[in-house]
Amino acid sequence: MTRSAPDSCPGVLRLHEAADGSLARIRLPGGRLRPDQLLALAEAARDLGDGGIELTSRGNVQLRRIGDAEALAARLGSADLLPSRTHERVRNIVASPLSGRLGGLADIRDLIPRLDDALRAAPALADLPGRVLFTLDDGRGDVSGLGGDFGIHAVGADDYALLLGERDSGIRVPGTQAVEVLLAAAHEFQALRGEQWRLREIADGPARIVAALGLEPTADPLEPPAPQDIPIGWFAQDDGLVSLGAGVRLGALPARTAEFLAAVDRPVVLTPWRSLILSDLDEWTAEQVVRVLAPMGLIFDAASPWLLVTACAGQPGCAKSRTDVRADAADAVTEGRVSPSGTPPAGVGLTVEEIAVPGRQHWSGCERRCGRPRGVVTDVVAESDGYRISPPVPR
Ligand code: SF4
Numbered sequence: 001m002t003r004s005a006p007d008s009c010p011g012v013l014r015l016h017e018a019a020d021g022s023l024a025r026i027r028l029p030g031g032r033l034r035p036d037q038l039l040a041l042a043e044a045a046r047d048l049g050d051g052g053i054e055l056t057s058r059g060n061v062q063l064r065r066i067g068d069a070e071a072l073a074a075r076l077g078s079a080d081l082l083p084s085r086t087h088e089r090v091r092n093i094v095a096s097p098l099s100g101r102l103g104g105l106a107d108i109r110d111l112i113p114r115l116d117d118a119l120r121a122a123p124a125l126a127d128l129p130g131r132v133l134f135t136l137d138d139g140r141g142d143v144s145g146l147g148g149d150f151g152i153h154a155v156g157a158d159d160y161a162l163l164l165g166e167r168d169s170g171i172r173v174p175g176t177q178a179v180e181v182l183l184a185a186a187h188e189f190q191a192l193r194g195e196q197w198r199l200r201e202i203a204d205g206p207a208r209i210v211a212a213l214g215l216e217p218t219a220d221p222l223e224p225p226a227p228q229d230i231p232i233g234w235f236a237q238d239d240g241l242v243s244l245g246a247g248v249r250l251g252a253l254p255a256r257t258a259e260f261l262a263a264v265d266r267p268v269v270l271t272p273w274r275s276l277i278l279s280d281l282d283e284w285t286a287e288q289v290v291r292v293l294a295p296m297g298l299i300f301d302a303a304s305p306w307l308l309v310t311a312c313a314g315q316p317g318c319a320k321s322r323t324d325v326r327a328d329a330a331d332a333v334t335e336g337r338v339s340p341s342g343t344p345p346a347g348v349g350l351t352v353e354e355i356a357v358p359g360r361q362h363w364s365g366c367e368r369r370c371g372r373p374r375g376v377v378t379d380v381v382a383e384s385d386g387y388r389i390s391p392p393v394p395r
Pocket of ligand 1: 312313314318319320321322364365366367368369370
């Protein structure tokens with residue numbers, strides 16, 4: 001593949017000029033936010049943007065209609081949300097959101113800042129494409145299948161498989177070497193990649209990196225992990241406290257809701273499924289959180305139809321969009337046209353009112369289908385003469 005344009009992933013210092021104004025993307029390694037950082041994001045969204053925080057499929061966030069980019073950078077810097085001006089767009093690290101609190105084979109939480117620190121300390125990696133993704137899976141298999149370029153996957157409490165292009169290389173390393181080997185693989189990718197942006201775009205890329213690393217595969221490759229449910233609702237932590245998983249309608253978190261979340265004063269993790277986890281709550285506080293935040297739109301019911309629906313930006317944010325797909329998708333949910341199961345219809349030239357799709361579905365304003373989640377999903381795509389529904393296929 002030959003690129004005709006440079007990598008144009010937005011960041012805080014390089015905004016994307018969307019149809020509705022400037023868009024900033026803020027990297028949050030592991031999706032982790034302190035309460036004060038969530039509050040800073042909410043205030044920035046309200047004072048400098050359109051009042052909303054968009055959650056992305058990498059546990060990052062976007063702010064739209066930014067009017068004063070310098071003021072945004074200053075605010076984020078004050079909240080430790082812009083720790084590097086050279087590496088800000090390459091800090092794409094997805095990690096198992098519940099790690100260390102319940103489940104999993106290992107606690108990978110310490111690896112997140114270690115990987116982030118090491119990335120930012122490597123001048124040659126400032127030029128990694130903004131699309132490159134690192135995954136840190138604690139062994140439960142929730143993030144290793146999310147399309148990472150470089151990943152580790154726990155196979156024991158201190159034993160990690162090195163994943164290259166989502167596949168197990170057969171190389172095993174202890175936790176003390178995990179960051180080092182991930183960085184070494186990223187350096188080799190930089191040396192190989194030419195104009196390519198992703199490891200999967202390089203012929204025999206994983207094998208060439210294994211050879212360059214000089215490490216011997218010592219294990220049979222792991223099977224790809226099975227798809228998992230989004231963590232929604234009440235989770236009892238191993239230490240007796242509680243984590244709450246909350247869905248966010250179409251991944252759009254209003255600043256006011258974020259301010260309420262920040263006021264709970266507990267750690268927040270934004271997940272790669274455009275949801276969030278509020279952790280380390282006692283039971284009484286967890287009950288109050290659900291009582292207050294469910295009426296504000298956060299979803300604590302794993303059976304909610306909102307959890308089946310995703311949508312691209314659509315109008316007015318994207319000039320390519322043929323319609324306001326987010327409003328149409330929201331109408332489909334609130335009008336009861338999204339059901340948990342059934343036979344998906346196929347058709348073309350459909351009006352919004354004719355669309356009643358069961359199961360997971362992604363609504364797009366054009367054929368590019370931005371933000372489509374992985375797995376088996378029905379596509380609902382706006383065309384010039386109405387919507388087209390395609391049979392569900394994995395992607
Ligand atoms: S799928 Fe099309 S309309 Fe939607 S955000 Fe992407 S380019 Fe824009």
